[in-house]
Amino acid sequence: MDNAGEDKRFGRYEKRLCLLLLLSAVPNAFSDLQFLVTHYTPPFRCAFKAYTNITREPLPQRHLSIPLNESLKSCWIQNNVTTNQEKKETSSMQPCTSFIFEENVETAATQFAMVCDKAWWKPTIISMYMIGIVVGSSVAGIIADRFGRRIAFLLFFAGQFVFSISTSFTSSFITYGMCVGISGLFGLANFEMATIIGMETVSVEKRGLVFFYTVLGFGLGYVLIALCSFLFTSWRWFLVFGGLMGIPYIPYYWLIDETPTWLMAKGRIDEAKHILRKIEKYNGFTENCRPIVKPIDSLTSNSSSWTTCKQFVQEKRLLGRLVIVALSWFIVSMTYYVTTLNNNSLSGNRHLNIFYASIAEILSSLVYYFGNSYFGRRKSFMSCMFMTSITLCAAPFLAKWNGTASMVANMFAKFAAGVAFNVLYPYNSELFPTTIRSSVFGLCNASARIGSIIAPFVIYVGESGNTLAPSIGMAVVLFVSALFYLLIPETKNTRLPQTVKEAKNLNCQSPI
Numbered sequence: 001m002d003n004a005g006e007d008k009r010f011g012r013y014e015k016r017l018c019l020l021l022l023l024s025a026v027p028n029a030f031s032d033l034q035f036l037v038t039h040y041t042p043p044f045r046c047a048f049k050a051y052t053n054i055t056r057e058p059l060p061q062r063h064l065s066i067p068l069n070e071s072l073k074s075c076w077i078q079n080n081v082t083t084n085q086e087k088k089e090t091s092s093m094q095p096c097t098s099f100i101f102e103e104n105v106e107t108a109a110t111q112f113a114m115v116c117d118k119a120w121w122k123p124t125i126i127s128m129y130m131i132g133i134v135v136g137s138s139v140a141g142i143i144a145d146r147f148g149r150r151i152a153f154l155l156f157f158a159g160q161f162v163f164s165i166s167t168s169f170t171s172s173f174i175t176y177g178m179c180v181g182i183s184g185l186f187g188l189a190n191f192e193m194a195t196i197i198g199m200e201t202v203s204v205e206k207r208g209l210v211f212f213y214t215v216l217g218f219g220l221g222y223v224l225i226a227l228c229s230f231l232f233t234s235w236r237w238f239l240v241f242g243g244l245m246g247i248p249y250i251p252y253y254w255l256i257d258e259t260p261t262w263l264m265a266k267g268r269i270d271e272a273k274h275i276l277r278k279i280e281k282y283n284g285f286t287e288n289c290r291p292i293v294k295p296i297d298s299l300t301s302n303s304s305s306w307t308t309c310k311q312f313v314q315e316k317r318l319l320g321r322l323v324i325v326a327l328s329w330f331i332v333s334m335t336y337y338v339t340t341l342n343n344n345s346l347s348g349n350r351h352l353n354i355f356y357a358s359i360a361e362i363l364s365s366l367v368y369y370f371g372n373s374y375f376g377r378r379k380s381f382m383s384c385m386f387m388t389s390i391t392l393c394a395a396p397f398l399a400k401w402n403g404t405a406s407m408v409a410n411m412f413a414k415f416a417a418g419v420a421f422n423v424l425y426p427y428n429s430e431l432f433p434t435t436i437r438s439s440v441f442g443l444c445n446a447s448a449r450i451g452s453i454i455a456p457f458v459i460y461v462g463e464s465g466n467t468l469a470p471s472i473g474m475a476v477v478l479f480v481s482a483l484f485y486l487l488i489p490e491t492k493n494t495r496l497p498q499t500v501k502e503a504k505n506l507n508c509q510s511p512i
Helices: 012-032 121-147 149-168 173-185 189-201 204-231 235-244 260-265 269-282 305-313 316-345 350-401 403-431 434-463 468-487 500-504
Strands: 044-046 048-051 058-064 076-082 089-095 099-101
Touching: 012 149, 012 189, 012 204, 012 235, 012 269, 121 149, 121 173, 121 189, 121 434, 149 173, 149 189, 149 235, 189 204, 189 260, 189 403, 189 434, 204 235, 204 350, 204 403, 260 269, 260 434, 316 350, 316 403, 316 434, 316 468, 316 500, 350 403, 350 468, 403 434, 434 468
Parallel strands: none
Antiparallel strands: 044 099, 048 058, 076 089
């Protein structure tokens, strides 16, 4: 196993774990990208009851839409009034209070009329979800470091399905917002725990492979969203389906084991040996085939996460590393969600656009794996950041030239940002010591969610017509944050650091 014996064999147990982690990531796409379906807003126009010019009494069951300027007709109505005394007709513009949507779909956006003067509700709801992820990721990291990776994984995995169904029964905007915010607590925490479980269970050479399977599962879930967006015309049934997906995962309670690495780091040596014997038996090894992994001396002291934290904050090199990594999580996450959640604004069929985006997601996982394997973490990450930066600069100009070219640029930016995001997950795990790895992971993920909280409002600004400034600003920040990675050590084929000292001495030639 990793950190201990460095056995390079990849047996049946490890292959089964890869499959389990792949399948566990499929529902994460439903939770994380639900707004592509629930917040879809089809073309709409004003719906209002006509009034007579003199009495202003409504004509029963008659709805009209008065032709107006294209930019006004969706949100405003023209009201013509004739006064009895002067017989003079006056005209005024009034905001619409009801709407007719041109497609036969029911989404949260159409049901709660999140359009026109209420359009800001959509980015606010998404930001509430992301705030939930910030809190959930931090709490999951603390639980995982204190009570174990397995407990945190199962707890947040179950919560994801429960609140997906709960959200589908909401009947008002307030209860909908509350349920979405709470569901964010469980949205991606199990994905993070799955990543750590994989990293700490397999050998050094296979860490990239196990994470590849995890992100591939997310990509497959993305493809399923494209299909379900076509099959379900009601957002409620879409969420119910996402919740019922949890039923086949009940056996995970017995299939997922605690990681031997965490058990040894906590001084629970007998339990670690038990898990290792179980793995050897499942792989067909006899007890004498290889020695049970012995803990490193520094781990037998049963050092606590709090002790490690105190040592960590005293190391300026590690603190600087944490700042750079957290910044990169912030900007990559914001870029990823801007390019992903903006999908419904692109030209063409929205179901096909979601499908194209899911293919880009799967391709990003493939490129991540081969790039990580051959070029390492740092080069892969920096290259993708530079490509995303260039594409974002070009996107506003392409949009003025051709709608299809703009869509292709958006998909490529999403693809490159997806590769960079994929690199960050294992890279983060390899830069910090075991006893605080989940806490640091949760902190960096919280930084990422701050970026994703801002992302919906970047889209909201872009929908108002001002796309140049946000695109150029994001491109500059991406480029600069990528340059900072020249200070970060390369971790390809290095063992996971167990202690602060080992983390500090990673690739000593690196400044941080």
